[in-house]
Amino acid sequence: MEKLFFDVTQNDNCISVFTKDAEVLQAGTTIYSMPIKDKNDEYQKFADCYDIHFIFDDYIASIDFYTIPRVDIMAIDSQGGYIGTVGGMSDMESDxxxxxxxxxxxxxxxxxxxxxxxxxxxxxxxxxxxxxxxxLFTSKEEAQRKYEFVDIHA
Known part of the structure; x- marks a missing residue:
């Protein structure tokens, strides 16, 4: 089955696209940030003990790559690495x-x-x-040279 992609970095309201002739997957790198009011000692423990710095609205990491499939970055570490969910939004209940x-x-x-x-x-x-x-690609444009994308605004 043919694979098509749609860019989730510009389309906040679109969660999925369906077509009978192809599998449509999410593409792009997004940030999952939490409200500052949710910061607490438990999140600080992850940072202090495990070097997992969950992202909050007061510090949004700058991402310089584009992924296929989508990676939703939820945390960073002290060495400049990113922890993220593959294929969709970060969610504790997700598989x-x-x-x-x-x-x-x-x-x-x-x-x-x-x-x-x-x-x-x-x-x-x-x-x-x-x-x-x-x-990993340097941009969506680079990814589009290799993969076909669906225009959900058409």
Missing amino acids: MPICYIDRDSKVFWLAKNFKEFLKNCKNWKEQLKPYDKIE
Whole structure:
């Protein structure tokens, strides 16, 4: 079956697209930030003990790459790496995998879902495995030269 992509970085209101002739997947790198009012000691413990700095509205990380499929960045580490959900928005109840992208643009599989990631976060850097299911591009335009995108505004 043919795979088509739609850009989620510019389309906040579109969650999915369906067509009978192709599989349509989300593309792009997004940031999952939480309201500042939700900051608490538990999130600070993740930062202090595990080097997992969840993103809040008072500090939004700057991302300089575009992913296929979508990666929703929810946390950073002190070495310039990103922790994110593959294929959709970050959600504790989701079954989507969690990945790590290091500062050298190497991609690693981290956990099968968010709950597993939280359960095993004490030694998360030791659990990294190379992950070839995500491609990094410098921009959406570069990704469009390789993949076909659906225009959801048409």
